[in-house]
Amino acid sequence: MSKKYIDVHTHYAFKDYEDLKKIYETENIVGLCSSTDLHSYKDLEKLKEKNINNLFFSHGLYPDVLNNKTLEECYKELDQIDFSKGIAIGEIGLDNKITKDKQKREEQKKLFEKQLEIAESKKLPVVVHSRYASKHVLETLTNFKIPTILHWFSGTDKEIDEAFSRGYFLSLNYDRTKVNITEENINQIFIETDYPIPYNNKTNILNIKEAYKIVAYKNSLNINYLQEKIQENFYRLFKIKI
Numbered sequence: 001m002s003k004k005y006i007d008v009h010t011h012y013a014f015k016d017y018e019d020l021k022k023i024y025e026t027e028n029i030v031g032l033c034s035s036t037d038l039h040s041y042k043d044l045e046k047l048k049e050k051n052i053n054n055l056f057f058s059h060g061l062y063p064d065v066l067n068n069k070t071l072e073e074c075y076k077e078l079d080q081i082d083f084s085k086g087i088a089i090g091e092i093g094l095d096n097k098i099t100k101d102k103q104k105r106e107e108q109k110k111l112f113e114k115q116l117e118i119a120e121s122k123k124l125p126v127v128v129h130s131r132y133a134s135k136h137v138l139e140t141l142t143n144f145k146i147p148t149i150l151h152w153f154s155g156t157d158k159e160i161d162e163a164f165s166r167g168y169f170l171s172l173n174y175d176r177t178k179v180n181i182t183e184e185n186i187n188q189i190f191i192e193t194d195y196p197i198p199y200n201n202k203t204n205i206l207n208i209k210e211a212y213k214i215v216a217y218k219n220s221l222n223i224n225y226l227q228e229k230i231q232e233n234f235y236r237l238f239k240i241k242i
């Protein structure tokens with residue numbers, strides 16, 4: 001089994017198709033590409049038709065969609081998404097950075113809970129966004145029993161411990177998530193780029209290799225070992241052999 005670089009949280013678009021195809025054919029990369037709204041869902045459906053090997057999808061409405069839509073409109077959009085076309089539900093969650101308004105935050109929570117219910121009923125894992133909202137995200141998740149990836153989680157040390165103790169996976173983004181990998185938690189680790197977010201001013205699909213290098217170096221781990229462990233995590237969570 002060749003060692004893979006799994007990017008568990010990306011946002012490719014259909015326009016990336018030619019680059020993606022070349023890179024996925026030659027570079028041992030595996031991706032979980034998430035939609036954030038109805039527009040990107042439709043875009044990714046087109047990308048999926050291209051059948052790029054080792055490129056997987058997850059669908060959902062992320063919290064910022066409520067900035068220019070009502071909750072009712074969002075519920076209607078959920079009806080238009082075929083969640084079974086993905087291997088997870090996401091990107092979903094809470095974002096307190098942009099949304100200060102109390103009522104809007106309540107609506108975010110309702111939209112998040114609605115999609116957690118869908119995940120529960122369809123037995124799909126979730127990819128969760130928690131910007132400036134780690135406490136509220138953990139609170140909301142307590143009511144659900146769903147395999148969970150907290151992407152780019154920026155909680156406190158206590159919240160990180162809590163997430164691990166509940167069995168959640170933490171997806172690390174370069175050196176910006178302050179998790180120390182240990183023998184106890186390495187079975188709950190993923191790595192991501194959150195592409196197209198740039199690293200060192202560069203937006204590059206291959207940044208995932210940089211992310212693995214940085215995480216391995218920071219935790220004094222052999223990169224092959226890290227790849228092997230994350231590959232095992234991917235299999236345990238999604239039951240997909242890559």
Ligand SMILES: [Zn+2]
Nearest residue numbers: 009011091194
């Ligand atoms: Zn994202």
